[in-house]
Amino acid sequence: MADRDIHELTGGDSPRVVWLARLGALFLLLEVVVFARWITSDSFRRVMPGPDDGTNMLWVRFWDVLSIGGSIVFVSWVVRKRLREGKLPPVAIVAMAFGLTAWQDPLVNAIRPVFSYNSHFWNFGSWGEFVPGWIENGGMNPQPVFWTLGTYMLFVPANMMAIDACLRWVRRRLPRINRAGLIAIVMVLAFAQDVGGELITLVQGVDRYMWVDGSFSLFAGTNYQFPLYEAFAWGCGVVGLIAIVYCFRDSGDRFFTDRGLDRLKIRRGRTFIRVLALGAVFNVAMTVLFLGYAVVNTHADTTQPTVPSYLHNGMCGLGDNPPCVRDW
Secondary structure: OOHHHHHHHHOOOOOHHHHHHHHHHHHHHHHHHHHHHHHOOOOOOOOOOOOOOOOOHHHHHHHHHHHHHHHHHHHHHHHHHHHHHOOOOHHHHHHHHHHOOHHHHHHHHOOOOOEEEOOOOOEOOOOHHHOOOOEOOHHHOOOEHHHHHHHHHHHHHHHHHHHHHHHHHHHHHOOOOOHHHHHHHHHHHHHHHHHHHHHHHHHHOOEEEOOEOHHHEEOOOOOOOEEHHHHHHHHHHHHHHHHHHHHOOOOOOOOHHHOOHHHOOOOOOHHHHHHHHHHHHHHHHHHHHHHHHHHHHOOOOEOOOOOOHHHHOOOOOOOOOOOOOEOO
């Protein structure tokens, strides 16, 4: 939207929500371009599991079904709330804003492939190679379609609501606790749920950390190795940040990114502007955290005894595969 138009809509200098929404619109454009290039390319095809057997298909199907069913339940609940109350619940705004960061999911392998999903999941490969500056074959990590949907439409919203409920419980029993204490609780909860959840999926064989820094990882050198710095990056840095934004909204269910929303002269489209503004903050945070995590991955020195083909997926720099080469 042109600066003149924004000025007319707000009746003055653009407020915070508008400036953030502009940045969010750029991230949305980037996401659309990345996904469009992927979908229209020859790379938009399934990464096959390969010859190795042994994966537990029960858990693969369990997560697919849970992701689909849970997403349907969440969307249905949001629609009912919207029809009954005339507005979207704040957790829906968070879910949509977080959806603007979906293009970043493969960035864990931005510099060096260290993580992979089980390619028995229903997938169409990965859009990673269409993110500017990607590495050759670094994008072979197959993105599970249903699980990715579930991340944004089930797991993250459920986490936010659960953490919010925990904080409400704490506030009732410790009414004098300050915001710093509550934030500390959020971070502990986010870290714990990430470690616990990741270890469960590693044992189930639905994903794998193929390289870790052995000095700062659990079960290093085994098939279940887990880098604790991932729990700080994703658990605290991403989930924790989203939880803080969600849990510390004001009495009108407004987030800190919504400042100046009441100055807008328009009524329709405000929700979209809120999503863009919040999405800008999430995107910036995830870019910093994921790229920092990717740099740490350059020091990963420990791998597992075996990496089956359905987790190996032909990614560069693994086993006998060719080294990773940048395309720029």
